[in-house]
Every structure is written in C-alpha cells, then in structure tokens.
Ligand SMILES: Nc1ncnc2c1ncn2[C@@H]1O[C@H](COP(=O)(O)OP(=O)(O)OP(=O)(O)O)[C@@H](O)[C@H]1O
C-alpha cells in the first residue's frame with residue numbers, strides 16, 4: 341500500500357512541476373535557514389572551549405542599579421567583584437577578568453586593530469586554554485604588575501609573522517611593551533567571555549581596577565566544587581546582593597545574579613526584564629512565523645492540489661476507498677513531499693554551512709551539521725508534513741462521491 | 749440482484765426543491781442486462797448512483813443481493829462497493845497520473861491482495877478488453893475508446909457481480925461505441941455479470957434484455 345502511495349505521490353509531483361518546485365523550495369529554504377541558525381546557536385552557546393568547566397560555573401556579568409529616575413546597567417567593576425563577590429563561601433575558585441577592548445598597535449608603521457583583555461591568575465586556572473607554546477602568567481607576576489602577555493595564535497602570526505617561537509619577545513599595545521609568556525589556540529569572537537587577541541594581568545591596567553565605583557568592565561567566574569552546588573552558590577550571591585550598601589543616594593536597589601553561561605550570555609541583570617525570556621521569546625516567535633508562512637503556503641497548495649484531484653477522489657471512493665483510507669493516503673503523500681523537501685534542505689544546509697565556513701565570515705567559527713540539528717530538521721519536516729496535510733485531507737474526505745465525480 | 753422499492757430522491761437547495769426521482773420500483777435479476785433511457789435531466793444518473801450506493805435516496809429501500817444497505821457505515825459501504833460493484837462513467841474518470849496498469853489495479857488496492865496478484869488480475873482484465881499492449885501508457889496517450897476500455901477493465905478487475913455504466917458510449921463515435929457495447933454484451937453473456945446501462949442510443953438499448961424509460965423522475969415503461 342505504501343509503495344502505491346509513493347508511486348502516486350511521485351507521479352503527482354512530477355506532473356505538477358511548478359507546484360512541486362514551489363512547495364519544495366519553500367520547505368527546503370526554510371529548513372536550510374533553520375538548520376544554519378541552529379548550527380550557529382549550537383556552536384555559539386554549545387562550544388565549551390576553553391571554559392570546559394562551564395557546567396559547574398556561574399558568571400557574574402551584569403549589574404543594574406536602580407533609583408528614582410536613575411538607572412545604571414552594565415558589567416560590574418573589579419572593585420565590586422573583589423570586594424563583595426570575593427567573600428562568597430560556596431565557590432571553590434573565583435576568577436575575575438575584563439571584557440575585551442579594542443586598541444591599535446603598529447607593526448612597521450602599519451596600524452592593526454587588537455583586542456585586549458585583563459585577567460587575574462586564577463582565570464588561567466579555571467579556563468582550559470590550549471597553549472600552542474609557553475604558559476600563562478602566574479599569581480606573582482600579577483601581584484607585581486609585570487608587563488607580560490598571553491596572545492592568540494592569530495595575533496602571533498599577524499604581529500610576529502611565521503616564526504617558530506615568540507616566547508620572551510615583546511609585543512606593543514598602546515605604547516606599552518609586554519613580554520609574551522604564552523600563545524593560545526584561537527577562539528571565535530562569539531565566545532565573547534573568553535575571546536581576545538592579547539590577555540594581560542589586570543594589575544597593569546592603568547587605573548580602572550582600583551576605581552571604587554560599582555560599575556566597570558569586569559566579569560567574575562565562580563567555580564563550584566560540583567554541579568550540585570550551583571543553586572546554593574546562586575542563592576548565596578543573591579542574598580549577598582541584598583545586603584550590599586548602595587553606592588550613592590541616586591540608587592535604592594541593586595540587581596545582579598550569578599548565572600549559568602547561556603543565561604549570562606543574554607542577561608540584563610534585572611530579573612524583572614529577564615534577557616533569557618526575552619531572547620527565547622523573540623527566537624520562538626521568529627521561528628514560528630518563519631515556519632508558519634511556508635506551512636500556510638503548503639496548506640493552500642495542497643487544497644488546490646486535492647481539489648484538482650476530485651475526480652480521483654470520487655473514483656477511489658466509488659471503487660472502495662473509505663474516507664479514512666483517503667485521509668491516510670493524502671497525509672502520507674504530503675509527508676513524502678515534505679521529507680523530499682527536507683532532504684533537499686539538508687543538502688542545501690550542508691552546502692550553505694560549507695560556504696559560510698570557507699568564506700570565514702566570523703574568524704575561527706567552524707559551523708558543522710551535527711546529529712542534533714539533523715534530528716531537529718527531520719522533526720520539523722514531519723511537523724510540516726502533518727500540519728500542511730491534515731487540514732486539506734480532512735476537507736477532501738468530506739467530499740461526497742457524486743459531487744467529486746461531477747466536478748471536472 | 750438489485751431491488752428498488754418506492755425510491756424517491758429530492759434535491760434541496762436554499763431556493764428550490766427538485767424531485768429527481770419519485771416512486772421508482774425496479775427488480776433487476778441476476779445476469780440481466782438492463783438499459784435506462786430518457787431525456788436529459790430526467791434522473792437517470794441519479795437512479796444509477798443510488799443503485800451504486802454512491803448516493804442515498806430520500807425515501808425507499810435498496811436491496812442488493814438480498815441485503816439491506818441503509819444502515820451501512822462509510823467504511824462498510826466502501827467495502828461493499830469494492831466487492832459487489834463496478835462503475836463505468838461517461839467521462840472515463842481515469843487517474844491521469846497513473847499508468848494504465850495502475851489505473852486498472854486500483855479497486856484491488858482496497859482489498860487484501862499482493863502486488864503480484866494485482867498485476868496478474870489487471871493484466872487479465874486488460875486482455876479481455878483488448879488492451880494488453882498498452883499497460884505502460886498514460887491515459888492521455890490513449891484514444892477515447894481506449895480510455896473507456898481501460899475503465900471497463902478497471903470495473904471488472906475485482907470480478908464484481910454488478911456493473912453500472914452511465915452513458916459509457918456518450919463521448920464516443922458510433923463505431924467505438926458499438927465496440928464498447930460488444931465488450932459489455934460479452935461480459936454479460938460469458939461471465940453472467942449483471943449490467944445496468946444508461947444510454948441515449950435506441951439501437952444499443954434494444955440489444956439489451958430490458959429497457960426502462962424514465963420521464964421527469966418517474967418510470968414510464
Ligand atoms: N446535486 C444536485 N443538486 C440539485 N439538483 C440536482 C443535483 N443533481 C441532479 N440534480 C437535478 O436532478 C435532476 C436529475 O439529474 P440527473 O443528473 O439524474 O439527470 P440525467 O437523467 O442523468 O441527465 P443527463 O442525461 O443530462 O445526464 C435534474 O433536474 C438535475 O438538475
């Protein structure tokens with residue numbers, strides 16, 4: 341029976357080349373975009389190099405101070421994290437680092453843009469960077485504010501060119517020379533919590549780590565002994581935030597949380613307008629609308645397609661097909677169509693991802709079609725197939741034989 | 749074989765009521781070849797559709813093979829048609845997307861059968877109508893007469909006891925028309941199939957066992 345459904349499905353598709361093309365194009369195009377998008381999201385939030393201990397880490401990346409008519413929101417300062425978060429009991433380790441900032445440097449009078457990031461020594465302990473050569477700066481070097489630097493592989497190649505080793509050589513940024521202690525594997529900019537070209541001890545930053553304001557450009561990474569300690573660590577920090585004195589009379593409330601990586605990635609600090617919920621809502625609405633259009637299109641095409649086949653419906657009924665059998669046939673036909681579209685979509689996605697990778701749109705970001713994405717893709721296809729097939733099939737089954745045979 | 753008692757059919761639309769059939773009483777014996785004639789719009793197709801259980805009468809009873817049919821569900825009706833009845837239409841109603849062989853196999857899809865059996869029976873049916881050499885053709889590659897012969901093969905492939913034909917020669921010239929009639933006559937004589945045929949052609953009607961004339965929804969002869 342299935343074989344016959346397949347036969348007629350293919351026959352119908354072949355004869356209605358234009359409709360087939362439109363429906364297949366709709367499905368495969370939508371699917372391609374969804375697949376590339378999921379591959380992208382998967383890579384951006386799913387890739388855990390170099391913070392491999394992500395599942396037992398929390399991040400304090402945001403701070404919002406609110407007062408009458410005043411609001412200040414952004415990353416916390418080194419002072420704030422060192423002074424308050426440092427006192428937390430649950431974390432086994434705590435690292436503080438800045439976000440990356442851009443500056444310029446000159447090689448042979450040629451200007452190049454570099455990103456630099458300040459870290460403490462614990463940072464290198466918690467993060468598991470792969471060192472191509474050398475090692476990170478240590479606690480003592482940080483305390484002594486030594487002008488040392490860890491640089492990325494790309495930076496090494498750009499600044500020093502193709503040389504075997506750069507350990508002990510000097511790299512200049514903002515008119516200061518830093519001695520290179522290590523070179524690490526590249527990270528795409530989308531892993532923005534760990535990405536940089538140059539990593540420097542926070543103590544060499546001119547002043548900002550001493551500033552007593554609560555807001556600054558730093559993030560704390562809290563490492564718990566185990567995953568199970570995360571809720572405790574999260575709550576401990578929340579309670580601590582309640583007790584923190586106001587920075588000034590302008591404010592009467594401080595919002596800040598220790599969040600998991602994905603939450604921290606989109607957090608605004610203030611749970612009253614949570615970034616996670618907002619981003620998830622936006623993504624779902626977007627995906628939903630995006631899928632709705634081709635589905636409606638398919639429903640429409642299917643209705644036309646089925647009504648055009650009313651003679652066939654009449655004949656099948658006259659010769660012994662029950663309404664149920666026909667509904668089943670049309671749904672199967674439709675699933676075959678959408679699965680074909682799905683296959684085309686998968687193929688297109690692979691091509692698209694290959695092109696994105698080789699065009700190097702975002703340096704060091706290697707997208708790949710993985711099995712999760714593939715599985716999601718197939719589910720989406722089946723969903724399409726059912727959604728766009730059920731209604732027209734139901735409409736069709738309501739058609740009585742005599743009317744179906746008359747309409748021609 | 750077919751017994752109609754006091755059949756009445758009324759079509760109601762929002763504005764008019766059409767009495768398409770009124771007090772039809774008809775007994776068709778097993779192995780009989782019956783023609784129905786009458787002017788356009790007199791209710792011939794309606795009557796045939798009611799006999800074929802494609803349409804329900806507004807009043808009256810139908811018995812086929814001594815079985816009452818008014819209480820059957822959609823599924824049971826479908827199975828009943830599949831087993832007992834074969835249809836031939838004026839405009840053939842072949843499925844253009846399918847090859848001749850697949851068109852003929854169609855009724856067998858709705859009963860227990862293997863692909864091999866279906867192919868064998870369909871080929872046999874096509875041989876009977878003289879089209880064994882056209883199995884791979886699509887309907888639009890055939891002439892009208894050939895299409896109707898495929899339709900006959902489809903109607904007989906499931907070996908039904910009754911064949912209902914609504915103007916089977918209506919779209920054909922007289923030569924092709926008589927070819928089709930010959931096939932039907934043979935089916936009736938050789939296999940003993942009961943046939944009810946609507947026609948506009950007096951000559952054809954006279955070649956069958958009995959002629960029923962309708963006028964304005966009533967039986968006049
Ligand atoms: N679905 C319907 N709704 C309303 N009226 C209908 C419907 N089907 C048929 N009729 C009416 O019932 C009457 C009988 O129609 P029917 O099709 O049985 O005629 P017929 O004898 O087969 O005519 P023809 O020789 O032209 O095929 C006609 O007056 C027709 O208008």
Ligand SMILES: [Mg+2]
Pocket residue numbers: 792793794914
């Ligand atoms: Mg008619």
